Amino acid sequence: MTVSASQNLTQMLLAWGKGDEIARDELIPVVYDQLHRIARQYFRRERAGHTLQTTALINEAYLRLIEQSVSWQSRNHFFGIAARLMRQILVDHARSRQRLKRGENPHHVSLTSAEDELEQGADLVALNEALESLTEVDPQKGQIVELRFFGGLTIEETAQVMNVSTPTIERGWRAARAWLQAVLV
Numbered sequence: 001m002t003v004s005a006s007q008n009l010t011q012m013l014l015a016w017g018k019g020d021e022i023a024r025d026e027l028i029p030v031v032y033d034q035l036h037r038i039a040r041q042y043f044r045r046e047r048a049g050h051t052l053q054t055t056a057l058i059n060e061a062y063l064r065l066i067e068q069s070v071s072w073q074s075r076n077h078f079f080g081i082a083a084r085l086m087r088q089i090l091v092d093h094a095r096s097r098q099r100l101k102r103g104e105n106p107h108h109v110s111l112t113s114a115e116d117e118l119e120q121g122a123d124l125v126a127l128n129e130a131l132e133s134l135t136e137v138d139p140q141k142g143q144i145v146e147l148r149f150f151g152g153l154t155i156e157e158t159a160q161v162m163n164v165s166t167p168t169i170e171r172g173w174r175a176a177r178a179w180l181q182a183v184l185v
Helices: 003-017 021-044 054-067 075-101 111-137 139-150 155-162 166-184
Strands: none
Touching (some): 021 139, 054 075, 111 166
């Protein structure tokens, strides 16, 4: 995204934050490609044949975004919240599929495919729970993971959103990854 496009997006977000619904409506074509990139990052980590499609994830996230009453700070702030909402949607979807596998509204599948699907959904749920635990212990590191891993932001963009130095983000990112790897083993 060019500097002028980034500034224009930030101006639209600020206008939306002040109640300008026209700016909100004009926002989706501007942010769609970036939201799609974030959604694709999520689906790269998901099992093949996921029942939720990229477009459906983007649409659901956008609907949740417009329901938010947030004072947008920047484009990075917006995309960080969008990434968090997408993660929540996918975790809710995984939990719903796990409930279905445990007997609510049962359907017939082979044991092998059921185990594969349950394991993939459990991985996302486990990662979400680990991230929530990390955030309780160290909110800054939790936010770094949220913005970097799920939001796809660079170290520099994460530092800008969090209003801290780049070396602080680098150290926090290394520590958070190590903590999550230890917890998820």
